[in-house]
Amino acid sequence: MSIDIKAPTFPESVADGSVATWHKQVGEAVSRDEPLVDIETDKVVLEVVAPADGVLTEILRGEGDTVLSDEVLAKFAEGAAGSAAAPTAEAPAAAAASADDVKASPAARKMMDEKGLDASAITGTGKGGVITKEDVMNAGSAPAPKAAAAAPVVEVAAGDRVEKRVAMTRLRKRIAERLLDASQKTAMLTTFNEVNMKPVMDLRNQYKDLFEKSHNGTRLGFMSFFVKAACEALKRFPVVNASIDGDDIVYHGYQDVGVAVSTDKGLVVPVLRDTDSMSLAKIEEKIRDFGLRARDGKLGIDEMQGGTFTITNGGVFGSLLSTPILNPPQTAILGMHKIQERPMAVNGKVEILPMMYLAVSYDHRLLDGKDAVQFLVTIKDLLEDPARILLEV
Structure with missing residues (x-):
């Protein structure tokens, strides 16, 4: 029985995709749900799997080809016995390459x-x-x-x-376009502050073992505190949670926080929906799941759409201070950085404390400096007294 292998159904925001990698060759035996081909869009890499046990009989769209939603990519024979891997459609061309083509x-x-x-x-x-x-x-x-x-x-x-010259991937091109667009079409400014991380670190150290045991192995990290602090601050400053649509300001009555995740193919921003109703454990669980699936290229397009605010953490790579770029059409983005011990003046005495620089980049077309600074100070105050996050005070 012959089956058409089709490209995924793209959402309206995605016009087309590119064939990134064929994992199986014509004539090669394939098991049900084994990856056949990766389709790269400007937002995510989508995996097409085998519908049943069988064999690929024909590849219609080669690597690098542009494909539309639901376009037929290959022919598949269900139940057919595969043989040794046959050359792909591109192999004959490679075999025929002359010595001049060798690098x-x-x-x-x-x-x-x-x-x-x-x-x-x-x-x-x-x-x-x-x-x-x-x-x-x-x-x-x-x-x-x-x-x-x-x-x-x-x-x-x-x-x-x-x-060596290589073609820029579709995802990298889209990232470049969005970053350039954010730089050229927004009035972006950045305000900075610093936060004493000792209260959060002490709380985490005190309860991390009990937290992990109570929540089926989910570890208590720092990101959940930042997400909850940002969520509370967004409720107090709705304009930071708003976006610009033409000549209109759209105020969102919910807090959907995007968390930037670095992958080999580029930066992606999956979104935590309705963070106001999420527990610390649920936030940590979702962020870990996002990270694992982003690494494997298995995030869905719908998981990266929307979002009213974004958090990015350059500290995991050792960054001490940076100016994050906006994620349009959002109004603001929070940048976390490396925790570093520094001498600080506390009640007239010098103490060594674990400090982190925080940065909020914001669109000055919508946000005044007063709102942006007070928003960041609110996050700082909540993190330096984390009980306030739970009490919402």
Whole structure:
């Protein structure tokens, strides 16, 4: 029985996608729910899986092709027995590639010409598979001198200037467009403050074991405190939770907080819905789930749409201070940073305290500095006395 393998159904906000990677080849045996192909949109990478046990009989859309919603990508034979993996549609072209298509450093290419060697028969050990001088020397018919054999293999031969050009992914292009759009079409300013993290750290250390035991292994992190503090501050300053739509201001009666997650393919922002009604444990559980699925490319488009406010944490990479860029059409974004011990004046005495710089970037077209600063100070006050988060005071 032949089955059409189709692209996912894209939402209205996504016009099309690109075939990123075929995981299976024509003629290769496939089990039900095994990944067949990844489709990359400007928001997320979507996985298309096998509908049943069987075999791919034909690939209609190759890697890099643009595809529309529900477009047929391949033909699949249900129940058919697969054989050894057959070449993909692109393999014949690769096999037919000439020696001129093989990547090699200039010095290596010159040596191949002098020795009369075929570039396609040499395996490159340089970055990105580039053939180096050492690769050519090792591939020569005559044995290489002992001194050369003992020398360590280097990535690029001295004096060579190797470059590699790759196409920007659809997701990276979309990220670039949105960041540039935010910079050019908003009146973005950033205000800074610092927060003493000792009260939150003491509370966490006191209850983290009991918290994890009570909530089925969910660990108590710092992000849940920031989400709850931001949620309470957004309720007190509704304009920070608003957005601009043309000549209108849209005030949102709910707090949907996006949490920026870094992946190999770029930054994605899944959204925690109705954070006002979420517990600390639920927030931690959802954030961990977002991180794992973002790493595996399994976040859905609907999980990254909407959002009234965003939190980004550069501190996990060691950033001490930065100015986060707005996530349009949102009005503001909170930037967390590295916790670092610093000498602070407390009641006329110097104490060493774990401090974190906080940054709020905001759209000055909608937010005045007074609102932005008071919003950030509210978050600071709630974190320095975390009981206020639970009491909502």
